Amino acid sequence: MSANNRLPSPRGLLVDRNEPVEFTFDGKKRVGLKGDTITSALWADGVKTLSRSFKYHRPRATLSAAGHDANSLVQIGDEPSVVADSRVIEPGMVVEAQNVVGSLDHDRAQMLDKFGKFMPVGFYYKTFFRPKGAWKYWEPIIRRMAGLGKIDLDAPHGYFDKQYLWADVCVVGGGPAGMSAALEAAETTDDIEVILVEENPEIGGSLTYARFDAEGKRAAAERENLISAVRAKSNIRILEGAYCNGWFTDHFLPVIQGNRMFKLRAKAVVVATGSYEQPLVFRNNDLPGVLYGSAAQRLMNRYGAKPGERAVVATSNADGYATALDLIESGVEVACIADLNAERPRHDLADAVADHGVPISLGATVYEAIGKPHLNGIESARVAKIVGEGRVADRHDVFDCDTIISSIGWQPTANLIWHAGGKTPYNDATSMFDIAEMPDGMHAAGSVAGCFLIDTVIEQGRAAGWSAAKDAGFSKGTMPSVRNDKGEMGQNHPWPMFEHAKGKDFIDFDEDLQIHDLNNAVAEGYAHIELMKRFSTCGMGPSQGRHSWLNAIRLNAKANGLSVNEAGMTTQRPPYTAEKIGVLAGRSFEPKRMTSMHHRHAEAGAAMMLAGLWYRPEVYGAGSDRVAAIHGEARNVRENVGLIDVSTLGGLEIRGPDAAEMMERMYTWAYKKQQVGRARYTLMTDMTGVITDDGVACRFDDNHFYVTATTSGVDGVYKEMLFWNAQWRLKVDVTNVTGAYSGVNIAGPKSREVLAKLTDEDVSAEGFPYMGVRMATVAGIPCRMLRVGFVGELGFEIHCPAHSGEALWDAIMEAGAEHGIKPFGVECQRLLRLEKGHIIVSQDTDGLTNPLEADMDWALAKKRPFYIGKRSIDIRREHLDRKLVGFELEGGEAATLPKECHLVIKDGDIAGRVTSCSFSPTLGKAIGLAYVELDQAEPGSSFQVRIDSGHVSGRKVKMDLDNLVTCKVVPLPFYDPENARQEM
Amino acid sequence: MKIMPCPLNGERNISEFAYGGEVLDLPAPDCDDETWIDFVYLENNTAGVVREWWYHTPTAYWFIAERDTRTDEILKTYPANEVFKDRVDFAAPEAPAAKE
Amino acid sequence: MPDAISPTDLVRRSNLYRVSTGLGASWADVNGFACPADYGDAAGEASAAAHLGIADLTALPRAGYKGWDMAGWTASQGVDLPDPNQARPQSDGTLACRLSGGELLLLSDDGAASATIDKLADAWTMEDAVCYPVPRSDTNARIAITGASVPHMMAKMCGIDLRAHRFDNHRIAQTSVARMNAILIRNDRGDTYALDMVLDSASIVYMWECLTDAMAEFDGRAVGLDAVRALAG
Structure with missing residues (x-):
């Protein structure tokens, strides 16, 4: 079925009537206009129902036309839970309904609606836990029924990234308040940098759909004026289609636009995020065709989609009358206005509606919608007089209609203020949350701050922009004045909930929660607001309480006999709205370090492994038999000669008159008497006496030790040395030279022969004894040679400047070719060192190992008054x-x-x-x-x-x-x- | 993301820093076991202003911050040598630690 | 014209040389160290260098000194020292970058000669030293990032506001770039905005990949030493 519910211009501000866009919904071809959202395109095409509800599988259509409910979540290809209210259509887009068994029109799970009374609040907790193991059986069935959208595990990884941004003032929300704030801030000086963040594809906010006067001219005039002024300011950067998803310390704001997250750091923030319209709660208030006033206005004025043919409007404020005027001018018959207030409102909007001959029933509400046979639309509305809080008279009038509009109140979109620690107590006089305490550097304006009169909104925006600029260090003149009347009185009805004996009076549309569900939660003992929330799941669906929480708190307060402030609020945390994991992950930087010999290993067929950030050769040419390859490498070292890349080993220079003193404080052994030209084992412990690192110390000069450390430990060792010397003030400099040196260990009985071909240094047993160290030239490269080894064979460690590493590797491999030299990897080295009984710190030690447990008493200085860990080791000696x-x-x-x-x-x-x-x-x-x-x-x-x-x-x-x-x-x-x- | 004012590098995102614990006096090496164990294992967990070690990782720079643990407000930061002015030695086992 | 050289003809090589070869580099011998001179597209590289170009300048000389009286010793050797986190060009073109009260990094200019570096190397002795040499030539690699789009591209990798009006010429930021520690020195070439990034030599391939990814949306490209030299006019 297709229809054309498109209104003529000037309604339809955002759509281009000359550019039709074809897409499909639920398998059928649909046509919208460029600029349409999925919701508006379908609505204009005669399709209201977008999804099935979470629990009862009732047909659902948009309620807010702004994504403030889960009704409008749809699937697009592999992307689940797309907000149809805000996603703009594209040619060829394939849109599917979610939470449907079969098709959207004929959902086989709709029978669940009939069993509603057998599925009370807490149903899952109460039903499927017995007998033991029952949940295992039920879980997959329930999950299949309950999930929203389909995840495609094979979906390609999209490209997401992040970018830092900086602003003096960030204004969140591009409506009249936000635009005014941005302008005022930008006018302080040309140097100030202002960023204006707007969720919708274009700035304008309520000026793109709301009505402020009987003539209906004010919004357009202010819109044109403000938008052109904001766009003309070169120091305002506008981010449209971007949402600020949270506030973090020191005004750090994640702003998500498409696949990029901006990490915006502002000096001051203006929150001009507006407010969420709230639902009137009555039986069948979820039927397609029940709309907020603002939703009807969005459909008409932004997209030119006619909400329906005949409407009943239930309202308690001027917005309802403004909507009625828009409806009448759009050719929608308004059958009746049910004004929840007993007295006739005193504004010209009401007069204008009355002039159109619309009957106004005072002190009355819609208390029930009568649905069509499959509940996919409205047949009529029942309107009755209100006789008490939440109660109506028995006698009622019936109005045939396909649309029910409600305008009974607003909830501030104060999420960023809450994230920042702002306080918003409930005001019993206005039945809304006031902003009582604003965090430093944050200012609010517009309806988020309870301001509903357009003149005041603009003035308040100006004042907030001025204050934010001042906080950012840009002061000009005095703060713009703001008139007193904010128009908040009467905006919110104190109790817009009318419980029906047959239920289906929904508080939370995401979770299918009705009035009695919340009352039952309290009655069952889940009385505290935090418990009620978790037991009932109210506010835990995709819309996170945007449409449900105000009413839920009121219900909780009443059920507990408390005031709303006494009942309290649950804590609000980021994110403000759903965000993709891909956006959070971003470009996912994974640093990697490669030695200068890296490619030689790859060319030799090495399998590489990660050691910290480093890539290291694990084993060469393993093919199918890894163990044989490792054993082959080991045999070549024991019998012949092997070469291993040890560039990743840490290296520290300890230099200065106090170098030896520093060594003796940081390491467990003795170094003051170590001879120049010799190496000595090093063992480091922490204050608790636990082994943290080991290596060797090479003394090249009285005042110079070159100390190796483990690949993953060196950064910690370096940090620790700097930490202690910041307190000790020794005359010593510690420098991390890990990256400066490439290194190899040439090991095996023929290593001396190979090395002798490459250096003039005396490498004989007498000339260069075990544990000797030398500065020498090898293959023409200035090197540090260490006669140390981890593998228990004759061997030399050669450290050379990192950029010469590949040349050194090549020279040794070439010189060793006739001796059968082969590279060996980390696995072989681990095996060889195990044969020698050498420990690997953090493999053979853990977070509690002290040197005594590791049988390393020999490496502990006994007479020294101090080294890090000494005292703890002395105490532990008695408690092994x-x-x-x-x-x-x-x-x-x-x-x-x-x-x-x-x-x-x-x-x-x-x-x-x-x-x-x-x-x-x-x-x-x-x-x-x-x-x-x-x-x-x-x-x-x-x-x-x-x-x-x-x-x-x-x-x-x-x-x-x-x-x-x-x-x-x-x-x-x-x-x-x-x-x-x-x-x- | 919190901002840390670094005495060397100016205001930086807190992710560039590592926390190094409260600024404590190292007990004398020959103190009694209780004193040593208290120093090694127990945190004061003060509610109020504490002096803390912070480390700017890209510059390997240790400094001291005064932070109110009740509000997480960083009151001031300064180089370590404003507190640790003199060389510390561990002369003999019976001598107390030289610092303060 | 001298015979074309290959990076493996020389002992000292940037860890990036295979990547540069893959991009079509022609090589220059800079003091026994192979440096990409150009990528065979002089006009394209010149234009990229002005708006967004990256050049591996690892081959250019570097040195460092660090210790409790670095300032006293280097000043006695005639170095005109700036404040910490500032750089100051010396009369021979060498850029003296003060990393902290006690640490100095010296970068040669794009001409690849530095009398200051040579002089300090000759003068320093272990005996009575109050500061010590840091092997910056091998600890680090150096990438020049040039052109007007640099700050916007860098904002995708780094949390410092590097925009020209917020980060003056010759200012230094020692920070995290793509989760690696790096030193960023604003070092304009002529009127062209430029950063010198001094980073871990073992990470240059990783950093180059990150830069290549980040600059794609700005149409950045690899440029040779010749294009960087040409910017200064």
Whole structure:
């Protein structure tokens, strides 16, 4: 079915009548106009129903025409929950209804509506939890029924990004108040930078749809005036189609426009965000055709869509009469005005409506809408006299109509003010929230501040703009004056809710909550506002209480016998409205660091792994057999010569007359007596005595130590050194030179032969002994050479300027070719060091490991008064309860290997854990390190480790305490205990 | 995002900084166990103005901020050498820490 | 005209050289260090450099000194020191960038020679030192980012307001760029807005990718050293 409900110009401010746009909705072709939203295009095309409700699957159409309800959420391709009220149509757009079983017109789940009384508030909590396990059965069924929209897990990752913005004054909201504020701020000086953020595709706000006078001329005049003035100011940047989704400390505002989030830092903020119209609550107030006054005005004046043919208007304020005038002028018959107030309003809008001969029923309300057979529209409205708060007389009048308009009050869009900590107590005289305390640097204007008279709104905007500019440091003249009358009296009806015996009097349209649901929640003991919210889910749907919360608080207050202020408000937090995860993620920067030799590893077929931010070669040319590749690399080091990239190791220069003193305070061992030209192990602990890092210290001069640190630990070590010397004031400079040096370790019995080809330095055992360090030239490159090694073979570590790293790598590989040199990766290095019994900090240590547990008492200075951690280690010496030991397993290559973190079990209890374990091809057996209790730690004793089923090949083993392997404690190191090989 | 006024770099987003704990006096190395354990493990958790260490990561710069923990307001920031003016030494085991 | 050189002919190479080669770079030998001189499109690079261009200037000389009396020692060597987080050109064109009270970074000008850097290197000794050399040539890479669109592009990666009227020439921001620490120095070439970014040498490929992504909407492109030199006229 198609219809043309399009009104002639000047209604339809935002649409271009010369540009039809074709799209589809629910599988059928539809035509709208350029500038239409999905809602307005469909409405003009005769389609009101957009979705089915969440719980009862009742047909729903737009209520606010501004996205303040979940009724207008639709699916576009792989994008779920698009707000049809605000999404502008595009040619070829494919729009689908959500929450529908079957089709929108014939939803098979609509029978749920009939069972409504069997689905009370808290239904899910009460029904599906028994018997035990029942939820497991029901959950997928309920989730399938309940979800909004469809997620496409294969949807391509869109391109989202972020950009910082800076403003002296940010004005949020481009209506009359916001535009006035922006202008006033911008007029203080040419230097001030003002940003105006408007949610809609164009600025104008209420001036694009509301009516302020009987003649209907005022809005257009102010609109043209303000918009042209704002656009003419070069120091106002306007962001349209952009929403400010929260306020964060120091005026940091996320402003989302399309796929970009602006991170806007302002010095001051004007909140001119307007207000949400609120629903009149009566039976069947959710039928398609029930509209807020502002929704009808939006449809008519912004899009030229005729709301209906015959309307009943229920109102308690001037807005209802203004809407009635717009309706009449648009050719909609107004059957009746039900004015909830007992007295005839004294404004010319009411007079004008009366002049059109519209009957006005005073002290009356719509208390029931009669729906069409499938509830997809209205047949008539029942209007009755109000006889008390929420109560109507038995006698009623029936008006045939297809449209019911309500205008009974507003709720300030004060979200940003709440985020910023502003206070908005309820005013019993006006039945609305007042702004009582504004946060520093924030000002409000317009209807968010309870201002409804256009003259006052503009003046208030001016004043807010002036104040914000002043806060931002731009002062000019005195604050513009604001007249006293804000027009707030009578805007909000104090109790616009009329409970019906048969229910379907909706408070929250998103969650299908009716008056009795909230009253029942309180009656069942969920009386506090926070509990009522969570139990009933009121305000927890997509519209986050925008249309429900004011009435819900009033109901809660009444049910508890409290005032609204005593009932209180729930806390409002960002985001103000739904935002995409992609917007939050943005461009997702993931820093990565690559050594200068990175590409040589790739060319050699290395599998790369991440170590902190660094890419490191894990194993070369692994192909299908990773373990064989690792063992091959290991064999080549033990028997021949291998080369590993150690550029990622941390490096610190400690220089100055107090360099040795600094070393002795930061590290556990002794350095003052260390000889120049020698290296020494370093072990760092924190104040609690826990191991945090290790490395070697090379003394190049009395006043100069070059200290290595672990790849992921160096930044922390550097920070810690600077922290302490900010207090100690030693004559020492600490510099992080990690990135300045590339490094390799050439290891294996033939390493000396290879190196000798590349340097004039004496690399003989006598000339360059184990733990010696030298500044030398290698392959023409100035280097630091260290005779240290982690793998237990003759070896040299060579550190060169980072930009020469690739040349050094190439020179060594070339010189070593005739000796069978091969690169080796991190996995091989881990295996070789395990054979030597060296720990890896943070693999074999954890957040509690002290040096005594790690059997490193030898690295602790005993006589010194102080090093970081010393005092704690001294205290812990008396309280040891575990020890790191080496172990081996029976069974050779076929042994069942425990994994890292498998538990040591003693008498059925946890006694420790494995930290490293590997099969050693050199030793022909499985070896590892584990924490065990002290009575298990003696070499020769044994302990048991519980392994998981994954490690027993071909056999499915249940995860239980029986799955134990026996490990034998052996002395460390496993390989070459005399250290003959590394010292040759 | 909160703004931190850094004595070296001016106003910056708080994400450029790391918190370093309250400014505390290091007990003498030979203090009793209770004093040491209190220093290492217990936080004062003061409700009010506290002196705190902050670190500007891009410049590796430690400084001191005075912050009111009730309002999260940063009252002032200054270089560490305004508090730590003199060299600290740990001369002998029985000597107290030199600072203050 | 000298024979064309390849970056692997020289011992010292920017970690970016493969990327630059892929973009069609021709190379210049800058003190034994390969630097992209141009990308074969002089007119296009000149125009990009004026509105948005990025150039790998890692090959140009750098040095640093850091310590408790850096100021005293460098001043005694004739360096005209600016305040912290400010840069000051020296008479030989070297840009003295003061990173803190006790730390100095020296950047050569685009001509790639720096008498100041050479002089300090010759003068410094470990004995009685009050500050110490920082190996800035290898710790860091250097990317020049030139043209009027730079501040808007950088706003996608960095939280400092770098717009010309808010970030004066020769001001320094040490901050986070695309989640990496970096030093940004406003260093206009002639009348053209320009930043020198001094960053972790191991991250230049990552940073280049981020810049390439961020500048796409502004039609930015890689430019060679020649185009940057030409800006100064």
